[in-house]
Amino acid sequence: MVGEAENTSRNSNMFSNPTLYDLNDDELEKNIGVIIFIGILMILGLLGNINTIFIYLNKYKPSNYRTFILCLAIVDLATCCFSMPVSLITLRFPLMFPYDKVCQGFWFLTYSMCIGSSFILVTIAADRYRKICVPHGAQLSVRMAKYICILVLLLASAFSWPCIILFGNKRYEIPKHNVNGTGCYYNDEFRNTNYPAKYNYFLLFILLVTFVALLLIYVLIGKRLLHIKGKGRSNIQLSEQTEARHMDIRNLDNTDNSSTTESQKTSVARHHMTETSEVSTCLSSPDGAADMKPFQCKQDKTRIPPKQVNRKKLSKLKGRRSVTIIKILLIMTIVSFVSFLPNLILSIITLEHDDFLTKLSFTETSVYQIFYFCFYINNVAFPIIYGLCDTKFSKETRKLYSIIVPPCFKGY
Missing domain, CATH: 1.20.1070.10 (Rhodopsin 7-helix transmembrane proteins)
Structure with a gap:
């Protein structure tokens, strides 16, 4: 009982005359x-x-x-x-x-x-x-x-x-x-x-x-980036068109149909070569944040060169990395x-x-x-x-x- 009384007295004194410590705690x-x-x-x-x-x-x-x-x-x-x-x-x-x-x-x-x-x-x-x-x-x-x-x-x-x-x-x-x-x-x-x-x-x-x-x-x-992406899509479409034309030439060369004359083959080949020559360069971006430099596309009648395929994959990966950095x-x-x-x-x-x-x-x-x-x-x-x-x-x-x-x- 004495301890409770002392605590009550102390609390009442703190309430009536609080110290700096009391106010700080408040x-x-x-x-x-x-x-x-x-x-x-x-x-x-x-x-x-x-x-x-x-x-x-x-x-x-x-x-x-x-x-x-x-x-x-x-x-x-x-x-x-x-x-x-x-x-x-x-x-x-x-x-x-x-x-x-x-x-x-x-x-x-x-x-x-x-x-x-x-x-x-x-x-x-x-x-x-x-x-x-x-x-x-x-x-x-x-x-x-x-x-x-x-x-x-x-x-x-x-x-x-x-x-x-x-x-x-x-x-x-x-x-x-x-x-x-x-x-x-x-x-x-x-x-x-x-x-x-x-x-x-x-x-x-x-x-x-x-x-x-x-x-x-x-x-x-x-x-x-949107402009570069649009150019990349157009280059891919042109590359696919070029590859399709090469396939047409190969099919024309390999056909055994006697109705196809040598002059027709030559005419078709020249037509495809003329259109293909319009696509002389491709844009490559090794890094979405790096230089955009043109390089000559290596054309092959049978398939796209492996180096060009690897470069395209690298360009896509680093392009995505650049977009990720911008997002961050x-x-x-x-x-x-x-x-x-x-x-x-x-x-x-x-x-x-x-x-x-x-x-x-x-x-x-x-x-x-x-x-x-x-x-x-x-x-x-x-x-x-x-x-x-x-x-x-x-x-x-x-x-x-x-x-x-x-x-x-x-x-x-």
Whole structure:
């Protein structure tokens, strides 16, 4: 009975005069949902990006696309290793976060990685456009692709440097309970200024321009691929017609019908040779993303040469691979835009209306926090997109984990 009385007395004192710890725990309850959300994303992001880096390093040949994907995976892995854990700490201690420099570095790195991912997607799209739409022009080398990745990340850092000034420990005053707390948000020096809102408007502008540019590039690439596909079909039809005419000539030569004269054979042969000469070149695309170069079709009266057949098969396979890459990049672009947009919109609304958060209910605050941090989806979704759309990537992933998983779990 004495213990129960002491607990009751302590609880009543906490309710009447709560400490900073008590108020922090009250705010923490609103953040439980987003903490679980970020925790799941962090685990998936670590596994997915490590898997992506390993497979692309060991199973893919050096290329510009491989270089850019590895750069994206490294950026996403850095976000999962630093930004997400710090986010969890800031959410765990919403009124008791004392590390000012850590807060500044956290937001600087987070925005740099997000902007850098968007810029890398633009670079990949531009490289795809050059290879498909301007195949005979100058192309990037693998070495240049590495330099471009570094330059893109430096450019993203240049756009993110205001975070070092704008963000810091915000002082929360709670006069009702005579308590002061600190949280990782915009610095007190800029609380009553419009600089944070202007910066978010600037980032929103960059995001929209990037998204529109990517869509335009992929529209042009799509039109070019459709044009190439149409030419490929016409070349196949012409090749079949040519082969049929050769068959007619052979049948004419081998016939024993006495009514067919030598002059008729000669006339038919000349007619077919004249029409066949009109098809002097064929288009070959060894890679849907490589140069489109004409080559002379080797004509044989008996059959299509094996080299030409192999080249056609290779062209089809690599053409499909190019379409798959474009599909992956387009999905990645949409996911990147959709995941980053809510953060900017909510930040602008919060900065424009000081009492916005105070009017939210418990559930609304939890939903707000999840949408505010949903830009982390961008760092987790890319490996999932590779696995769903890239047959080679998913196949190599299954091979990798079939070695790791013990036989007893495989039903042996």
